[in-house]
Amino acid sequence: MSESTDRPRHFIQQIIDADNASGKWGRWSASDAGDTAAPGPVGDAARARLGKPRVHTRFPPEPNGYLHIGHAKAICLNFGLAREFNGKFNLRFDDTNPAKEEQEFVDAIIRDVKWLGADFDPATGPHGGGLFYASNYFDRMYAWAIELIRKGKAYVCELSADEVSKRRGTPTTPGTSPFRDRPASESERLIAEMKEGRHKDGAMSVRARIDMGSPNFNLRDPVLYRIVHEEHHNTGSAWCIYPMYDWAHGFEDSLEEITHSICTLEFENHRPLYDWFINSVNEGRTDDGSGPWGKKIHHPQQIEFAKLLFTYTVLSKRNLRRMVEDRIVQSWDDPRMPTLSGYRRRGYTRESIWALTEDVGVTKFDSVIDILRMENACRDHLNKVAPRRMAVLDPVKVVITNWADAGDPARVEWMDAVNNPEDESKGTRKVPFTRELYIEREDFMEEPPRKFFRLAPGAEVRLRYGYWVRCTGFKKDPSGRIEEIHCTYDPQTRGGDNPPPGPDGVVRKVKGTIHWVSADPRHALRAEVRLYDRLFAAEEPGKRTGNFVDDLNPRSLSIAHAVLEPALASVGPDEPAWEDGIRRFQFERHGYFCIDKDSKESAMVFNRTIGLKDSWGKESKG
RNA sequence: UGGGGAUUGGUGUAACGGUAGCACGACUGACUCUGGAUCAGUUAGUCUAGGUUCAAAUCCUAGAUCCCCAGCCA
Numbered sequence: 042m043s044e045s046t047d048r049p050r051h052f053i054q055q056i057i058d059a060d061n062a063s064g065k066w067g068r069w070s071a072s073d074a075g076d077t078a079a080p081g082p083v084g085d086a087a088r089a090r091l092g093k094p095r096v097h098t099r100f101p102p103e104p105n106g107y108l109h110i111g112h113a114k115a116i117c118l119n120f121g122l123a124r125e126f127n128g129k130f131n132l133r134f135d136d137t138n139p140a141k142e143e144q145e146f147v148d149a150i151i152r153d154v155k156w157l158g159a160d161f162d163p164a165t166g167p168h169g170g171g172l173f174y175a176s177n178y179f180d181r182m183y184a185w186a187i188e189l190i191r192k193g194k195a196y197v198c199e200l201s202a203d204e205v206s207k208r209r210g211t212p213t214t215p216g217t218s219p220f221r222d223r224p225a226s227e228s229e230r231l232i233a234e235m236k237e238g239r240h241k242d243g244a245m246s247v248r249a250r251i252d253m254g255s256p257n258f259n260l261r262d263p264v265l266y267r268i269v270h271e272e273h274h275n276t277g278s279a280w281c282i283y284p285m286y287d288w289a290h291g292f293e294d295s296l297e298e299i300t301h302s303i304c305t306l307e308f309e310n311h312r313p314l315y316d317w318f319i320n321s322v323n324e325g326r327t328d329d330g331s332g333p334w335g336k337k338i339h340h341p342q343q344i345e346f347a348k349l350l351f352t353y354t355v356l357s358k359r360n361l362r363r364m365v366e367d368r369i370v371q372s373w374d375d376p377r378m379p380t381l382s383g384y385r386r387r388g389y390t391r392e393s394i395w396a397l398t399e400d401v402g403v404t405k406f407d408s409v410i411d412i413l414r415m416e417n418a419c420r421d422h423l424n425k426v427a428p429r430r431m432a433v434l435d436p437v438k439v440v441i442t443n444w445a446d447a448g449d450p451a452r453v454e455w456m457d458a459v460n461n462p463e464d465e466s467k468g469t470r471k472v473p474f475t476r477e478l479y480i481e482r483e484d485f486m487e488e489p490p491r492k493f494f495r496l497a498p499g500a501e502v503r504l505r506y507g508y509w510v511r512c513t514g515f516k517k518d519p520s521g522r523i524e525e526i527h528c529t530y531d532p533q534t535r536g537g538d539n540p541p542p543g544p545d546g547v548v549r550k551v552k553g554t555i556h557w558v559s560a561d562p563r564h565a566l567r568a569e570v571r572l573y574d575r576l577f578a579a580e581e582p583g584k585r586t587g588n589f590v591d592d593l594n595p596r597s598l599s600i601a602h603a604v605l606e607p608a609l610a611s612v613g614p615d616e617p618a619w620e621d622g623i624r625r626f627q628f629e630r631h632g633y634f635c636i637d638k639d640s641k642e643s644a645m646v647f648n649r650t651i652g653l654k655d656s657w658g659k660e661s662k663g
Numbered sequence: 664u665g666g667g668g669a670u671u672g673g674u675g676u677a678a679c680g681g682u683a684g685c686a687c688g689a690c691u692g693a694c695u696c697u698g699g700a701u702c703a704g705u706u707a708g709u710c711u712a713g714g715u716u717c718a719a720a721u722c723c724u725a726g727a728u729c730c731c732c733a734g735c736c737a
Binding site for chain 1: 668677679695730
């Protein structure tokens with residue numbers, strides 16, 4: 042069930058194809074295929090999996106911040122592979138450093154991964170492998186550390202962090218530690234003391250005895266355990282020594298029987314260590330578990346790919362954290378943030394994020410993606426599914442001066458407006474047309490430049506789904522600002538249709554169509570609309586000065602007080618059942634908007650997700 | 664300076680010794696009741712220098728450039 046049959050296969054898919062062909066990872070058995078008796082897709086997938094080659098991936102974030110769009114690539118990649126090969130996908134918290142991790146981040150990450158649709162729950166997801174915590178493996182990791190000490194492959198080192206650093210050596214000269222030949226029995230006693238809390242932070246560490254002269258610094262006797270007297274969000278105060286990433290990660294993968302351990306490029310230098318740790322535990326172990334050390338442990342394959350970077354965007358957790366802490370943005374889910382929760386609140390759909398990650402591909406090349414592609418992916422999706430509505434963001438009043446000619450000047454004419462021109466099945470809705478309307482202030486110009494197709498003195502324009510109107514005059518307030526525009530309408534253009542040919546046989550044409558809403562207080566709906574622009578004005582924030590704050594876009598947020606058509610007051614029958622519950626719309630000629638979580642029935646708040654492509658805006662500026 | 668990776672139009676990505684293709688962008692034009700969408704077209708590329716070969720983006724040699732590594736972070 043490959044969803045990418047017509048796409049070239051990327052290098053990780055090719056590796057898995059080869060593994061499946063050679064049977065490298067064995068096959069799903071009755072004990073690990075999943076619940077074959079479960080109803081629905083979960084049971085279907087489990088039954089289909091039985092006897093097929095194993096593919097088991099995972100997404101292993103540290104809960105020290107919110108997930109950002111870069112993480113989405115890793116999630117979609119790992120989950121996508123599990124789905125493509127009918128395997129399993131785990132969410133695992135790599136929570137080995139209590140000093141940086143918090144429950145808030147655990148909760149946020151779970152929310153975001155679920156939002157993307159990477160269902161890790163075996164009860165609900167056909168590819169759900171489960172939710173795991175590295176911290177639940179601490180006891181087993183500790184036992185393996187003892188094993189390495191007994192095998193002469195690890196020792197307790199009493200050098201301070203500073204000393205370790207000083208004695209690490211240089212690329213061409215080896216490092217040293219006076220403790221690396223300490224007897225195993227002594228190290229074993231000391232690690233026990235460390236674990237019991239008899240030593241202060243930094244007093245000693247457990248190190249692997251590998252190669253102090255290796256050109257790969259990761260192999261110069263890396264630290265396995267450090268002493269950290271801190272509460273852990275999951276294990277509380279049960280531990281005061283914590284495993285380092287390198288020591289922990291391979292075992293986490295091994296215990297969960299991950300087949301392909303996919304990570305980013307900066308871990309390439311760690312792969313020899315990843316393998317060394319597992320191989321060292323396996324040394325002396327046997328396939329059947331006979332012998333003093335027991336059964337061999339599973340050895341996954343680490344594969345590295347290039348992470349996602351964007352123009353006009355900052356993605357390092359350190360900097361994102363700073364933006365929140367320094368109040369540059371209001372929160373982790375500020376709609377300007379490149380976090381998944383920011384994108385979600387902004388109105389981006391999960392489908393557009395999936396489309397983007399598939400669009401950019403998977404390689405080992407450090408590429409920088411133009412943020413336009415993210416924006417376009419969002420427009421593409423929303424264009425297909427977002428209900429259309431009319432909203433005037435910066436209103437100016439229009440009075441139809443000949444409205445009384447055809448009857449009661451207070452009458453309301455209900456016009457039919459198309460809900461989605463991309464999807465006829467969505468039908469139409471009624472919008473009220475009245476004597477007084479609002480149009481966009483920028484849709485009128487007293488002295489229009491060339492190629493301005495909108496309203497101007499003497500000019501005629503179509504009011505979308507309404508009537509054609511001709512501007513006959515306008516009023517200014519004392520400051521010279523347009524206060525009111527006077528128009529006549531042509532009753533023969535009802536619904537926006539072309540008028541019949543004139544007596545001379547010529548069909549009158551109009552270049553422009555503009556949107557509008559009724560100014561009648563019974564219809565006009567008021568709302569706050571938050572207009573977002575890019576957070577950074579520079580393609581590479583911080584490149585010039587070294588400080589990304591210098592490139593902040595001062596106009597990344599502006600507030601409009603808009604008037605909306607009345608249909609927006611309630612949920613329309615044409616609105617899709619958004620899986621995340623966020624109502625999204627296209628405001629015609631403006632862009633895509635969603636209802637913000639701050640919105641109340643009495644005081645609606647919208648976020649602009651992304652504007653429409655605007656070729657006039659480009660031309661008029663250029 | 665030691666080690667590990669990488670390099671194809673403006674951007675991203677295919678081609679795995681045999682026609683350098685696709686997508687996005689940009690630019691034309693058509694159509695249009697969203698200056699949107701859609702449709703048609705144009706544009707532009709193998710880091711450099713040698714070599715092997717009938718044939719090289721692909722193999723070999725040398726070089727250039729970029730990224731990662733000397734945390735008791737992940």
